[in-house]
Amino acid sequence: MSTTQANATAPPRRRLTREDRRRQLLDVAWQLVREEGTDALTLGRLAEQAGITKPVVYNHFATRPVLLAALYQDFDARQTALMDAALRSGEPTLPGTARVIASAYVDCVLLQGNEIPGVIAALASSPELEKIKREYEAIFLEKCRIVLSPFAGTGEIGAAGLRAMLGAAEALSHAAANGEITAVQAQEELFETIVAMVERTAVKVAGMHT
Template structure:
């Protein structure tokens, strides 16, 4: 290097920004190459960091997949919370908002999320994550809908029905089996019917 050349130090990212960068790169890898290609070493290479940086954030491949699942869930919760704040207090409106937020979030992740879920299938981490993140979603939906139920509450079976219908219809939209708008309409109708039977 000549005396005229200057070494420009690379800006170090904060821990939170580095994690965000790694998750964004990981989502891109899953989208482009599938979850089978996702390893901590490959993520480090694609993100332009050393392997210890990636291991420090995720520890294992399962830890990385779990972090992707958590990232997706946080986005879904935010979308639902924002939508519910702006919606009118009617069963049809709230059912429509829940359906739209759920399907839109799945569509925003395209086919990546089913791959992440499949890669975690059978792992204790996935079961723990599902329990940790499904219940707050159920609680939000229950809070938004229970006042419209004839009994004033919604049973566990009804809430499980909501989640099952939401997953099935949104995944059908994500893989092109249904147009997203149809998935939203069907899910909204299913939510209304479920609440009215309570």
């Protein structure tokens, strides 16, 4: 069969939908960060790695900060889905809920590997990106507050305790990703931190009523 005949009978290449193209670009961007670091992530480099022209990338991500924000949003969506699924099937107790939060957070960071710390660091480089990170953190913390509140007596789990929990979650999960501690150690320490935070709130409430 001649080359012309082969080309005539070959199925046409399927054009990706906008959503599929965006997913492809995010996957390639994660791979680029994993292999070469966040500093290497530019729109031009992304186009080269994805095998497409720059205008296609610019059509999805107008600037590098927009791309970084999209990567963080992608990470957050994955973390939220993992946590929601675990909460639906987990035990509705303080230990059960705390373990779900701890495991889901650490597992999601480990699933993303060493890429997410670099993306988070890049987000902190500009007020606009830092604001986006803070907004997603606030949503995560509010979700934690809602699911943990039933175990805090009639007390309100405060912002300070939730922020301390998030700080521990980030530090422990990143330490696990870097191999400083194991995933189990990170999950157990975060689990203890969450339980202690809720129990402190319950004790304060009980003390006010005695």
